[in-house]
Amino acid sequence: MIQYANYLPDELLLEVLVHLERWEIRERQTALARFSAVNRQWYDVAIRPLYEAPxxxxxxxxxxxxxxxxxxxxxxxxxxxxxxxxxxxxxxxxxxxxxxxxxxxxxxxxxxxxxxxxxxxxxxxxxxxxxxxxxxxxxxxxxxxxxxxxxxxxxxxxxxxxxxxxxxxxxxxxxxxxxxxxxxxxxxxxxxxxxxxxxxxxxxxxxxxxxxxxxxxxxASLSILHSPALDHQGIKALLCNLADSLTVVELRDLPIVKQGRFNRVLDWLPNLTSLTVALDYIDTRFGNMPPDFCPGRWRESKSLQSLTLVTSGKTGDPSRSFTAIDLYSLMDERFLGRLRYLNIAQSTDWENENEGAELDKENWMHRRWHYEGLTYPGTAEMTYERWTAETGMGQRMRPRLRILRNR
Structure with missing residues (x-):
């Protein structure tokens, strides 16, 4: 007859629980409940994660x-x-x-x-x-x-x-x-x-x-959403008051804000690194890039590193709508040269293109901004493609374009 161990060390049981942490919450809760019902020892090990976040x-x-x-x-x-x-x-x-x-x-x-x-x-x-x-x-x-x-x-x-x-x-x-x-x-x-x-x-x-x-x-982080009585003047005043501290801002679902009212949000918040904004509130003039800006002025690039674009269901002038071409133009001119993470809502109907790879490659080669002082072993002999594909740091730091399916 096959003999089974009546006792397992707590260390092995904890390793099983670490594996369960990657499961979806409802499946994990069911598994933890069954796990804790095996015997007293298993109960003592599993009871804490079972009740921690039910x-x-x-x-x-x-x-x-x-x-x-x-x-x-x-x-x-x-x-x-x-x-x-x-x-x-x-x-x-x-x-x-x-x-x-x-x-x-x-x-x-x-x-x-x-x-x-x-x-x-x-x-x-x-x-x-x-x-x-x-x-x-x-x-x-x-x-x-x-x-x-x-x-x-x-x-x-x-x-x-x-x-x-x-x-x-x-x-x-x-x-x-x-x-x-x-x-x-x-x-x-x-x-x-x-x-x-x-x-x-x-x-x-x-x-x-x-x-x-x-x-x-x-x-450092502020979200303004689902506020039917708040206009762009009140929002601008609040953002400007907190400009020195804000690095993350979210602006969406604001019914009385009109198209183009948040074009200068990057000027209001000079330290902004992450922005979520509805396309309904910006237009082709978003960013307020000077007419004479060029890639040679890359040191003056805005500090924005992550941009999420969603929609709030409002319709404006189609000829003024902010498009993917406008965004990639800002990136090509290095006005948004530090931008690395781009999240686009599926409802925007933008094409799934990734123009950030070439820009990030240039930043990596010249050791600009987030690559400044990079001392990862062996990078001097590596190409950008090898670095992003073969090293853990390169995989973590490479730019990403994500389509938000539920937005």
Missing amino acids: YLSGRAYELFVRTICPSVLAHIKPTALSGLVKALDLSHIVHQGSKSTTARLLGRTKTSLQIFIAPQASFAINCWASLSKCVRLRVLDLSLVSECISFQSLNQTVRQLGDLRELYLPRCSSNYEGITLSMNVRWPPKLQHLSLSGSVSGKFLWDMLRQPDNFPPTF
Whole structure:
């Protein structure tokens, strides 16, 4: 008879779990649940990754709530599993659960929670108190919340989240305009990314404009999207106020912004390295390249390294539309000589061409910008083609063109 080992070292079991990390989240969760049901040893090894970032929807959400919150009162029946949850993604929860359940989950996982994505319908005022106690929280995503939120409650909560790095505001309307006095908008001391959406205009925008020093030194990334009342003048003022710190910006889904209004965004933000913008807001004059610019002035090239072009569904003057020819002209003239990563939404109907390889080859040969001071062994005897094909650093640093299929 074939004999099987009754015991495997923990090191081997951990190697199996490393392999499972590459799986899709739902398949991984099912495999981890079966893995932990083999015996006590396997349970001890798998229980932490099983609860670390669970996929919650339907029946799985109900079972998760019963496990983490076996009693309404935490001190009556506590569970050690609540301290294992690091990411609580409730984006797939629509009609299941309630607002009190969401508040209870936040209260139980407050000691370990690092990422929280709020549900659409079951997040309300009673969740703020529990949320403010999640002192290890790094990502707070409220973009799906449909209920009107209080900016005063939001401001008071984020002030207590000293480790928060990313904040996403909801798309819904707010009651900020009802505040009679200006509010001291203070952001967390380690905030790196802020996503503005919904009713980001009027008084709230004015309070942010007059308090630029309240943004922390770590702040470098800003997204402005799904803001029906925000025009290009308000956006320009905000970007210019934060020009010294911003390196990553996203501008899309802004209904009242017209064609060509963001042509000078590279002038407003001299340190910008990554830009996502809808083609609806730029035209053939994008970049504001001087008429006498030529490849010999490559040292004056803009700092932009990554460009993502999407569409917001608006139609402008077709004769002024920004096309692939316009983009590659900016690259050929070295005005966008540092551009290495290009992401194009499939909805733009651009041809799948990659004009960045020759430009990057020239940068590599002359050791410009990101290749300056390159000391990889053997590069002096290599061609650019060999370097990008045979070395790990070359594969990582080569330019990339990606078509976004879902945009």
